Amino acid sequence: MTEPTYTLHFASPDCTKDSVDLVGGKNASLGELMEAGEEVEVPPGFAVTTDFYEAFLETQSLTEYITERLSTVDIDDDNDVAAASEDIREHIERAEFPEFLSAELRSAWEQLRSEAGTTDLQVAVRSSATAEDLPDASFAGQQDTYLNVSDFESVKQRTKACMASLFTARAITYREEHDFEHDEVLISVGIQKMVDARTSGVMFTLNPSNGDRSKVRIESNWGLGEAVVSGSVTPDSFLVDKPVYKIVDRNVQKKDIMTVPTDAGTEEVSVEDDKRDVPSLTADEIIKLTDLAKAIEQHYDRPQDIEWAIEETGDEKQFYILQSRPETAWNDEEERRTEVDTSASAADRILDQL
Numbered sequence: 001m002t003e004p005t006y007t008l009h010f011a012s013p014d015c016t017k018d019s020v021d022l023v024g025g026k027n028a029s030l031g032e033l034m035e036a037g038e039e040v041e042v043p044p045g046f047a048v049t050t051d052f053y054e055a056f057l058e059t060q061s062l063t064e065y066i067t068e069r070l071s072t073v074d075i076d077d078d079n080d081v082a083a084a085s086e087d088i089r090e091h092i093e094r095a096e097f098p099e100f101l102s103a104e105l106r107s108a109w110e111q112l113r114s115e116a117g118t119t120d121l122q123v124a125v126r127s128s129a130t131a132e133d134l135p136d137a138s139f140a141g142q143q144d145t146y147l148n149v150s151d152f153e154s155v156k157q158r159t160k161a162c163m164a165s166l167f168t169a170r171a172i173t174y175r176e177e178h179d180f181e182h183d184e185v186l187i188s189v190g191i192q193k194m195v196d197a198r199t200s201g202v203m204f205t206l207n208p209s210n211g212d213r214s215k216v217r218i219e220s221n222w223g224l225g226e227a228v229v230s231g232s233v234t235p236d237s238f239l240v241d242k243p244v245y246k247i248v249d250r251n252v253q254k255k256d257i258m259t260v261p262t263d264a265g266t267e268e269v270s271v272e273d274d275k276r277d278v279p280s281l282t283a284d285e286i287i288k289l290t291d292l293a294k295a296i297e298q299h300y301d302r303p304q305d306i307e308w309a310i311e312e313t314g315d316e317k318q319f320y321i322l323q324s325r326p327e328t329a330w331n332d333e334e335e336r337r338t339e340v341d342t343s344a345s346a347a348d349r350i351l352d353q354l
Contacts, residue, residue: 010047015031021130024188029324040295046108053163053189055101069084070084081169085169128188200309202229204304217238218240255275255277
């Protein structure tokens with residue numbers, strides 16, 4: 001029997017796309033990105049693993065409580081599901097980590113502070129469920145994320161809150177409706193250094209409007225990327241021809257709001273007047289992001305949906321990749337076409353033999 005792994009650094013050779021059962025889909029992707037090339041820079045961080053989660057539940061008798069509480073839920077009664085969700089989440093968030101888990105978490109936290117070179121470390125605490133990337137289910141977005149967390153006690157509490165978010169009313173209902181056992185889906189938590197982003201956003205390594213893989217679509221806004229990802233702003237948009245790095249379409253928006261970090265997390269603030277009509281990316285930055293998009297797509301060998309951020313200090317710029325996941329709409333379409341083509345080929349071969 002192998003020893004449990006309670007925390008795992010993203011840069012560990014054991015944190016890869018093959019580690020989803022241990023670190024969840026989001027954290028596995030961050031570890032895998034570390035192997036995508038020297039030019040792909042990922043903010044340092046670590047995973048609080050599913051081994052940690054299961055040990056926490058077992059030592060605090062939460063596994064038994066959750067099973068019993070869910071056994072009486074009427075899944076067709078929204079109020080009943082909501083009440084069960086509230087009870088379970090409250091139990092998880094009020095429970096204490098046993099000393100051996102708390103010590104393991106503190107050790108990983110201190111190591112990250114040392115690596116970041118600061119005692120004033122700000123981190124994102126993100127849920128990373130083991131079922132996020134299943135091809136026949138859509139668990140993404142069902143669990144919690146907390147930004148700009150700054151001290152160990154807060155990290156502990158946010159970690160528990162992320163674990164508890166595995167039992168939101170939406171998540172409970174989804175698992176019931178899709179015949180997933182509640183103990184079949186586990187959760188890991190990612191603790192990652194925050195990027196003080198001047199500009200951030202998303203990019204697709206194809207044209208999302210028509211699936212053209214010779215293009216990269218880059219969307220950006222001032223500040224943190226949450227406003228772009230959530231859809232609360234209309235971002236600047238640039239369509240780039242991959243082979244020649246030509247911007248074939250650009251749409252610079254009037255940018256009224258941006259997301260910035262605060263002591264309490266994040267907030268949306270007004271964009272300064274002199275930046276509202278100015279592109280949030282320069283031509284050189286668009287070229288660099290296109291380079292990164294091509295490198296990441298080549299590593300995964302399929303189109304990607306990528307979150308990125310640019311941190312700027314004086315004349316120095318750092319380009320960070322915050323997440324990469326398979327682009328779903330056109331990947332799924334290509335797989336369906338392949339299945340049809342394969343079936344047709346088989347039929348043709350049968351007819352040829354008649």
